[in-house]
Amino acid sequence: MSTEAHPHEPHRAGTGQRLNWLRAGVLGANDGIVSVAALVVGVAGATTDSGALFTAGIAGLVGGAISMALGEYVSVSSQRDSERALIAKERRELRDMPEAELEELTGLYRARGLSDETARQVAVELTAHDALSAHLEIELHIDQDDLVNPWHAALSSAIAFTLGALLPLLAILLPPPDWRVPVTFAAVLIALAATGTLSAVLGGAPRLRAATRLVVGGALALLATWLIGTLLGTTVV
Template sequence: MSIPKERHYSDRLGWLRAAVLGANDGIVSTASLVIGMATAGATLVSVLTAGAAGAVAGAMSMAAGEYVSVSSQKDTEHADLKRERRELAANYDEEVRELAETYETRGLSAEMAHDVAITLMAHDALAAHARDELGFSTINRARPLQAALTSALTFLCGAVLPLIAVLAAPKQASVMVVAAGSLLALGLLGTLSARVGGARIGAAVVRVVLWGALAMLATGTVGWLFDIAGG
C-alpha cells in the first residue's frame, strides 16, 4: 500500500509571495494615491483618472520588476549549475568528498555520508549537488514569467477596490470610505495569505493593515498640505 504524498505549505511559495505582494501593493498604492488626490481637493474625475492610471502603471511596474529580479535569480542558478557540471567533469572524486562533507555537517557519520554521496551521485550527480550543496529545489526554483503575471494580475485586482470605493462613497466622505474599505481589504488579504501559507493570522493581518494605514496617512497628509498651500 502506497503512502499518500503530503502537501506542504512551502509548495506554494513560488506564486504565493508574488500574489500577496501584488495584491497588497495594488490596494495600498492605489488607495494612497486616491486619498492624496482627494485631500488635495481634486475633482472626482481627476481622482479616478489618477487612480486608474496608477493602477495600470503599477501593474506594469510590478510585472517588469518581478520578471527582471526573478530572471536575475534564474541566471545565477544557471551559472552555478554550469560551474558545477564543469567541476563534476574535471574532478568527480573531489565532488564526492565535497558532498559527503555536506552530509557530515548534517549529522551523518563519515562512512555513511560517503556512501550516501556515492549513491546519490550515481543516480544524478548534478541534481544531488544542486539540491544539497547549492540549495536549489523545485519549490524555490526561479520562474520569472509566473512571478510577473501573478504580481500584475493581483495588483490590478487589489487596485480595483479603492476605485470602487471612490465611486460608491459620497464626496464628503470619500477619504474615510476609501481608507476604511482598503484597510478592511488588507485585513482580508492578510487572513487569506496566512491561511494559504499556514501562518499565524493575527500577525499577518496586523502587518499588512499597519503598513497600509501608514501609507494612506502619509499621502493624505501630503494632499492636505498641497490643498492648504493652494489656498
C-alpha cells in the same frame, strides 16, 4: 506498515516555491491596495471631481502594475541567471574532478549526521543515479527542473497589484462624494487586515501582529495623503 508517502501529503517538488509565489502575490496585492488608495484619497482630499479621481486611479494602477512587473522580471531573471551559472559550474566540476566531488558529497552527508560508511554509500548511490541533481540539491538547494521563470513572476506580480488596486479605485468612485473617503478608508483597512492575516498564515507568523502592522501602516499612509490633498486643494489656485 508501508513506507510510501501518503498520496495526499504535500511532498511534490516545488511546493516551497509555490508558497513563495503565493506570498509574493499577497504582497503585490498589498502594494496595489495601499499605493492606489493613498493616491486616490490624496486626490479626493483636493477635489470631488470623478474624472480626476478616475484618471489618477487608473494612472496609479497601470503605472504600478508595470513597475511591479518590471521589477519582478529583472529580479527573477538575475536569480535564474545565477542558478544557471551555478549549475554549469557544478557540471564542469563533476566532469573534471569526479573523485573530489564524490568526497565533497560524502562530507556533506556526514555533516548531516550520517556515519562515515553510510554517508559514503549514499553519496556513491546518488552519484551513480544522478550526480548533478544530488550535488545541486544538497549543496546548492537548486532543482534544475524547477528554475524560477521571470515571465511568470512578472505576470503574477502585475495581476496581484491590479487586483489589489481595483479595491480602492472602486471604493472611491462608487459611493456618493461625501462618503468616498470614509468608505475607501474602511474598505482598504479591512482588506489589509485580511491580507496581513493570510500572509501570516502562509509564513507561520503571529496573525494579529502581521495584520496590525499592515492596518496601522495603511491608515497612516491614507491619512498623510488625504491631509496633503486637502491642504493643496485649499491653498493652490
